[in-house]
Amino acid sequence: MAGAILALVILILLPVLTLLWSSFAGSAGLTLGHFARAFSHRLYLEALLNSLILGSWTALISVLIGVPLAWAVSRTDLPAKGFVRLTATLSYLSPPFLLAIAYVNLFGPNAGIINDFMRNVLDAPALTFNIFSMAGLVVVTVPHTYPFVYLLVASALRSVDAGYEESAEILGAGRIRTALFVTMPLVAPAILSGALIAFVNAIALFGSQAIVGMPARIFTLPTRIYALFDYPPQYGIASALSLVFVAITVGALTLQRAYLARRSYITLAGKGVNAAPMRLGALRWVVLGFVVVVFVAAVLLPYGALLAVSLSKSWGLAFWRNLTFANYHFVLFDYDPTRRAIVNSLILAAAAATLAALLGAVVGWIDLRTETPGRRFLDYVALVPLGLPGIVMAVALIEFWLRMPVPLYGTLAILLLAYWARYLPLGVRAANAALRQVDPSLEESARCLGAGWGRTLTEITLPLIRPGLFAGWLLIFVPAIQELSASILLFSSNSITLAVAVYNLYETGALEAVAALAIINMVIIGAAILLANRIGGGGAAERAGVSG
Amino acid sequence: MTAIRIDGLSKRYDGAAAVTDLTLAIAANQFVTLLGPSGCGKTTTLRLIAGYLRPDAGSIDVGGRVLSSPQSVVPPEHRGMGMVFQNYAVWPHKTVYENVVFGLKLRRMPRQEARQRVERMLALVNLAGLGDRYPASLSGGQQQRVALARSLVVEPDILLLDEPLSNLDAKLRERMRSELKALQRRTGITFVYVTHDQAEAMALSDQIAVMHRGRLMQFGTPREIYGRPANRTVADFMGLINLLPARIAAAAGGSAVVEAGPLRLRLALPSGVTDGARVVLGVRPEAVALAMAGAADAVEGCVEEQVYLGNLSEYRIALADGTRLRVQAPAEADFRIGATVAIAVDAASCNLFTDEGTEETP
Numbered sequence: 001m002a003g004a005i006l007a008l009v010i011l012i013l014l015p016v017l018t019l020l021w022s023s024f025a026g027s028a029g030l031t032l033g034h035f036a037r038a039f040s041h042r043l044y045l046e047a048l049l050n051s052l053i054l055g056s057w058t059a060l061i062s063v064l065i066g067v068p069l070a071w072a073v074s075r076t077d078l079p080a081k082g083f084v085r086l087t088a089t090l091s092y093l094s095p096p097f098l099l100a101i102a103y104v105n106l107f108g109p110n111a112g113i114i115n116d117f118m119r120n121v122l123d124a125p126a127l128t129f130n131i132f133s134m135a136g137l138v139v140v141t142v143p144h145t146y147p148f149v150y151l152l153v154a155s156a157l158r159s160v161d162a163g164y165e166e167s168a169e170i171l172g173a174g175r176i177r178t179a180l181f182v183t184m185p186l187v188a189p190a191i192l193s194g195a196l197i198a199f200v201n202a203i204a205l206f207g208s209q210a211i212v213g214m215p216a217r218i219f220t221l222p223t224r225i226y227a228l229f230d231y232p233p234q235y236g237i238a239s240a241l242s243l244v245f246v247a248i249t250v251g252a253l254t255l256q257r258a259y260l261a262r263r264s265y266i267t268l269a270g271k272g273v274n275a276a277p278m279r280l281g282a283l284r285w286v287v288l289g290f291v292v293v294v295f296v297a298a299v300l301l302p303y304g305a306l307l308a309v310s311l312s313k314s315w316g317l318a319f320w321r322n323l324t325f326a327n328y329h330f331v332l333f334d335y336d337p338t339r340r341a342i343v344n345s346l347i348l349a350a351a352a353a354t355l356a357a358l359l360g361a362v363v364g365w366i367d368l369r370t371e372t373p374g375r376r377f378l379d380y381v382a383l384v385p386l387g388l389p390g391i392v393m394a395v396a397l398i399e400f401w402l403r404m405p406v407p408l409y410g411t412l413a414i415l416l417l418a419y420w421a422r423y424l425p426l427g428v429r430a431a432n433a434a435l436r437q438v439d440p441s442l443e444e445s446a447r448c449l450g451a452g453w454g455r456t457l458t459e460i461t462l463p464l465i466r467p468g469l470f471a472g473w474l475l476i477f478v479p480a481i482q483e484l485s486a487s488i489l490l491f492s493s494n495s496i497t498l499a500v501a502v503y504n505l506y507e508t509g510a511l512e513a514v515a516a517l518a519i520i521n522m523v524i525i526g527a528a529i530l531l532a533n534r535i536g537g538g539g540a541a542e543r544a545g546v547s548g
Numbered sequence: 549m550t551a552i553r554i555d556g557l558s559k560r561y562d563g564a565a566a567v568t569d570l571t572l573a574i575a576a577n578q579f580v581t582l583l584g585p586s587g588c589g590k591t592t593t594l595r596l597i598a599g600y601l602r603p604d605a606g607s608i609d610v611g612g613r614v615l616s617s618p619q620s621v622v623p624p625e626h627r628g629m630g631m632v633f634q635n636y637a638v639w640p641h642k643t644v645y646e647n648v649v650f651g652l653k654l655r656r657m658p659r660q661e662a663r664q665r666v667e668r669m670l671a672l673v674n675l676a677g678l679g680d681r682y683p684a685s686l687s688g689g690q691q692q693r694v695a696l697a698r699s700l701v702v703e704p705d706i707l708l709l710d711e712p713l714s715n716l717d718a719k720l721r722e723r724m725r726s727e728l729k730a731l732q733r734r735t736g737i738t739f740v741y742v743t744h745d746q747a748e749a750m751a752l753s754d755q756i757a758v759m760h761r762g763r764l765m766q767f768g769t770p771r772e773i774y775g776r777p778a779n780r781t782v783a784d785f786m787g788l789i790n791l792l793p794a795r796i797a798a799a800a801g802g803s804a805v806v807e808a809g810p811l812r813l814r815l816a817l818p819s820g821v822t823d824g825a826r827v828v829l830g831v832r833p834e835a836v837a838l839a840m841a842g843a844a845d846a847v848e849g850c851v852e853e854q855v856y857l858g859n860l861s862e863y864r865i866a867l868a869d870g871t872r873l874r875v876q877a878p879a880e881a882d883f884r885i886g887a888t889v890a891i892a893v894d895a896a897s898c899n900l901f902t903d904e905g906t907e908e909t910p
Binding site: 444445450455 | 628634
C-alpha cells in the first residue's frame, strides 16, 4: 500500500507540482510573468486560438459523422451494421500521425497525388485541396475523434425506450422528423459529452498537428510547447502554456462529466425495451453510402495510399510502373533506429501496461475494499493524468527529473514513467470495473475461514478480477505502442520509440521510406492486437466456459 | 462451547446510527435469531460479531475473551467463526471441493485427512459426488449448501448466517429451514442467524432478538416474543394483531377492566398504570371466537368481509362503535358477509401496551 502511494507521488503528484512551481517561478521569486507573456505574446495567443478552433471544428464534424452512424446502427434496419462498427473501430485504432502522413501523400500541395491528378490530368486546379491548412488539420483529426461520439451516442440510444419513438410516429411524425425531434433530444447529453471528449482528444494530438500544421505555420498548443524546447529551452513559458492547456482540458472534461451524469434520467425513464428497428426503405442506401464514404476517407484511402507509397520507387501519378520492396529493406536493415525503436516500443508498452494495470488494481482495491483514510484522494490523484495532454506530461516529467540528482532524462526509464502515468487512469478504471463485479462477501468469507488479506488477494480477488485486468492491459498496450505526444520530448537516440522513428524519418523528407515504416508500424499494432486478443480472449472464454 | 456476550454495542455509519447500545447474552449451543425489518441493524450486528466492523462503543466478548472493542478488533481470520452470506459467496473460480477444502488448507491439514473431512461434510449437506462441479452449474439451493459446508468443515464454534435462505424459492426455503435446524442440533454449534422473516425466526430459533431502528426491542423464546410482546413494535412485527385504543376502568388488586369500544375485558394491570389511563389493547386474530348472535350479554358485530384461506377463514368484523377487528376462525364455521355475530375475546392471550409502546404486560 505504501508502495502504491509512493508510486503515485513520484509518478504524478511531484511532476505536476513541479510544473505548477516552474510556471510561477521567476529569477527573483514568484512571478506571474510567464502567464502574462502567454496571454499577451502573439505566438502564444495564436497557438491557443488555433487549438480552440481545431478542437471546435473537430468536435462539430465528429458529431455530424458519429451521430448518424450511431443512430443507423442502433435504431434502424440498416444492412451491414458490422461494417459500420468495423469502420469506427479501425478509424479509432489508426494512429492519427500516420493518417496525417498518408494525407500529405494524397493532398500535399505539390506532391499530393490527388492534387496532381486534378491539376494535370483533369486540368481542374479548382478541385485541388491543400492539406497544410486548418481544414486539412481537421480532416486528419476527425477520423480519430468521431468514434468517441459514435460510441457514447450508440450506447445512449440503446437505452432509449422505443416507446418514445413509437408514440411520436403514431401521432403522425415521419421517420426523419421522429429521429430529429424526439430521439436526438433524448440523447443530447450523450452527444454533447461525446463532442467534448472529441474536443479534448483532438487538441492533445501532437503528431498530426506537427505534420500538417507546422508546414503551414499553424502552431497549436502542443506544437508551440514543443518549439519552446528548442535550444535554449524556455521552461517558464512552456510550463505556463502547459497549465493553460491543462485548464482547457480539465474544463472540457468537467463539463463532459456533468452532461454524462444527466444521461441517467433517460435510462431510468424507459425500460430499454426495443421494438422492431425503424425501417429505412430507400433511405438505407443513402445511409450506407455515407458509411462507405467515411470508410474510404478514414481507412481505405489513407492506408491504400501508404501501401502504394511504400511500394513505389518514387511517389507520383506513375508510381505503379516501378514497384519495389527497397523501401522496406531500407527501413528494416539500413535505417539504423528502426529495430531499436521497435524493441523499445514493445518493451515500453508491455511494461507500462503491466505497471499501470497493477498500480490501478492496488489503487482500486484500496478505494473499494479498505477504510484507509484519504483513499478517495488517492483515486483522484490516479485520475489526474486524464487532464494532462501527452506533451504536458512530458514537460512536467522533464522539469521534475532535471531537478533530481538521478540522471533520468534521455533514458528509457523516463519514457516508462511517462507511459505509466499517462495510462494509469485506464488501469484504475479497468480495476475498478472488475472489482465492482466481485461481491465483497467473496473476500469476506475467505477472511472468515482464516485467510489473511494477502492470501485472500492472491487466492480469491486476483483470480476473479484477472479477465478485467487483462482487458485493461490490452486497452493500455495498444495506444502505448504508438505513443508520440509525450515521447517526442523525452526520447534520445538510445530510447527512440516507433512513433518517434516514423516522425523523425518524415522530417527528413523520405516519403517512401516513411510509408514503409508506417506500414510496418501498422502490422506490429495489428499483430499485437490479434495476439493479445487470442491470449486474453482464449483465457477468458475458457474460464467463462467452466464457471458458466 | 462458547457463549457470546455483547455489551453496550454501538455503531454509526457517516453519522447515522446503525446499532445503538445493544446488550445481548447468547448462550452456547443455541440457535439465536436477530430479527427485524431491513435497516434495523441486524446485519450490522452480525458483521460486528464477525469482526468486519469496528464498534464505536461497547464490546463483544466470546468465551471470556474480548474480541471487539473501539480500541481493538480481532480480525475475522483469527476469530474461528464461520459465516454464510445471503448471496452464498461461493467462489466461482473454484470447484465445490476446492471451495470446501479452502479452510482446511489454511489450517495445514494433511491432504488425505482433509479429503475425508470434505467428503463427509459434502455428504452431510447432500452434495456427495458434486465435488468436481463448478458453482455456476449448481442450483441456488446447492450453492447455499456449498457455502454451509465450507463454513462448517472447519468446525467453527460459532456460525453466523446472514439471511441465508432469502434467495431461495418458497419450497426450497422450507426444506433448507428444517435441514439447518437439524444441522445445528447435530453439531451443537452456536448459530447466530439474521432474518427479516418472522415465520422463519419462529420455526428455527431457541431465542429471538427483535431489533428495531438499531435497538434491541425484546430477547426471548419464540413463545414469549409472540405471546407476550414487549411493546407495540414487537407485537406488530410478529404476525397479525389488532391494536385497539382502550381505557383502564375499575382497577383493583392488580387487575382491571379494560374498555375498548364495546369490549370489556378483565386483564392483569401493568405496573404504573392507573385508573382511567389510556392504553392500547393488542388482540391476536386467533384470540377472538365467533358465534351465532343470540346470547343476551355478548358483544355483537357485523361481518364486513370474509376470506376463505383453506385451513381457516379470515373475517373483518365491525363493532357497534365502528371499531374493526380482524379475526381468524376455523374454516368450517361459515359466517356470511352482513351476518351479525357474537364475539368472545380470550383475555388471557391479550396484551396491554401504554401509548408510548414500551411498557410490558405481565
